[in-house]
Amino acid sequence: MLRYIFWRIAVMVPTLIVISALVFAIIELPPGDYFESYIAELRAQGEGVDMEQIEALRREYGFDQPAVLRYVYWVGGMLQGDFGYSFEYQLPVSDVVGDRLWLTILVSFLTIAFTWVIAFPIGIYAATHQYSWGDYGLSLIGLIGIAVPNFMLALILMYFANIWFGTSIGHLMDQKYLSEPMSWEKAKSILEHIWIPVVIIGAAGTAGMIRRLRANLLDELQKQYVVTARAKGLSPTKTLLKYPLRMALNFFISDIGSILPAIISGAEITAIVLSLETTGPMLIKALQSQDMYLAGSFLMFLAFLTVIGVLISDLALAVLDPRIRLQGRSTK
Numbered sequence: 666m667l668r669y670i671f672w673r674i675a676v677m678v679p680t681l682i683v684i685s686a687l688v689f690a691i692i693e694l695p696p697g698d699y700f701e702s703y704i705a706e707l708r709a710q711g712e713g714v715d716m717e718q719i720e721a722l723r724r725e726y727g728f729d730q731p732a733v734l735r736y737v738y739w740v741g742g743m744l745q746g747d748f749g750y751s752f753e754y755q756l757p758v759s760d761v762v763g764d765r766l767w768l769t770i771l772v773s774f775l776t777i778a779f780t781w782v783i784a785f786p787i788g789i790y791a792a793t794h795q796y797s798w799g800d801y802g803l804s805l806i807g808l809i810g811i812a813v814p815n816f817m818l819a820l821i822l823m824y825f826a827n828i829w830f831g832t833s834i835g836h837l838m839d840q841k842y843l844s845e846p847m848s849w850e851k852a853k854s855i856l857e858h859i860w861i862p863v864v865i866i867g868a869a870g871t872a873g874m875i876r877r878l879r880a881n882l883l884d885e886l887q888k889q890y891v892v893t894a895r896a897k898g899l900s901p902t903k904t905l906l907k908y909p910l911r912m913a914l915n916f917f918i919s920d921i922g923s924i925l926p927a928i929i930s931g932a933e934i935t936a937i938v939l940s941l942e943t944t945g946p947m948l949i950k951a952l953q954s955q956d957m958y959l960a961g962s963f964l965m966f967l968a969f970l971t972v973i974g975v976l977i978s979d980l981a982l983a984v985l986d987p988r989i990r991l992q993g994r995s996t997k
Contacts, residue, residue, distance in 0.1 A: 670980070677972050682740075684968040689736045692957045698728055699752045699955045726750065739961065749958025753951065758962050762944065764847070768837055768855070769943040772862055773927060779867040780874055781917075788878030793905065795883060803875065810872025815935040819865050823939075834861055835940040843942070862939055866932045877916055885909035911985060918982050922975035926967040 700719050707713070722728075727735050742749060748758035791800045823834045836843070838854040845851060885891065886909050894904045933945035944963065951960035 688964045748962040751959040753956040765944045775863045776867045780870045783871045784874035788875045791879045792882035807872040807875045816938045819938045881913035921978040926970045
């Protein structure tokens with residue numbers, strides 16, 4: 666096991682190097698750079714442009730050098746904890762992310778917890794009461810949850826909240842706290858607002874997870890070892906929890922590789938609709954404005970979380986399911 670872990674960690678290094686090169690190349694592909702977009706935006710607004718200042722900024726941040734050198738400087742800076750400078754916000758990337766990163770992590774973890782707390786009991790009930798009225802009703806709700814996009818659900822809730830209660834759903838806190846440092850009053854405001862995006866974002870994930878858990882558990886309940894356990898007189902609860910549920914959880918563990926980056930990126934479209942102070946809208950804006958250091962640092966962090974998540978899921982699957990062998994060798 667330790668040998669396998671060390672080998673996977675060693676493989677992660679060239680993987681991240683290749684990803685960094687691809688990220689940098691993709692960001693460089695669109696014609697021009699941030700400064701050209703900035704000049705065009707100023708001219709569209711009828712404002713003057715100080716070309717000498719623009720050229721000085723180009724030289725200061727190495728845009729007059731070849732792309733290969735800028736890539737080397739960028740990677741070297743990240744290894745030292747320097748993620749570059751955001752031209753859009755005129756601040757270091759680490760300062761720009763700031764509270765948004767922690768708010769995104771908070772929203773994402775609460776959404777995952779909400780999804781699992783709702784999906785587990787409903788999925789187990791639907792599988793153990795197949796074709797009952799409860800199964801049909803829960804399946805209908807699940808299909809509706811999958812069919813309705815998160816951003817549409819957000820728009821519907823915003824409309825009815827305004828019509829029925831005269832309240833405006835949006836942001837993760839009262840607007841008076843947006844630019845203030847963290848305090849007890851700001852934390853209470855966040856707790857009052859955060860349940861709305863958690864329910865909206867978690868709706869589709871909960872519905873999909875219920876369907877997957879039901880399908881996997883039904884497949885396991887029909888296998889021979891379950892029939893044998895029942896024939897030996899094992900109680901239904903022990904029969905369910907001992908192996909079928911454990912085997913049906915494989916897809917939960919496999920999803921860790923995608924859950925970890927999703928914690929940071931969040932539901933971008935829903936966040937834009939609800940005006941949430943999370944990192945998803947910031948990433949989209951950075952890509953649109955070609956703010957390369959902010960966008961590149963985000964994408965590299967997501968790639969790092971992905972490879973870490975895949976490693977964790979592989980190791981957890983090996984512990985959870987004895988049928989899985991890390992080296993792929995058959996057993997006699």
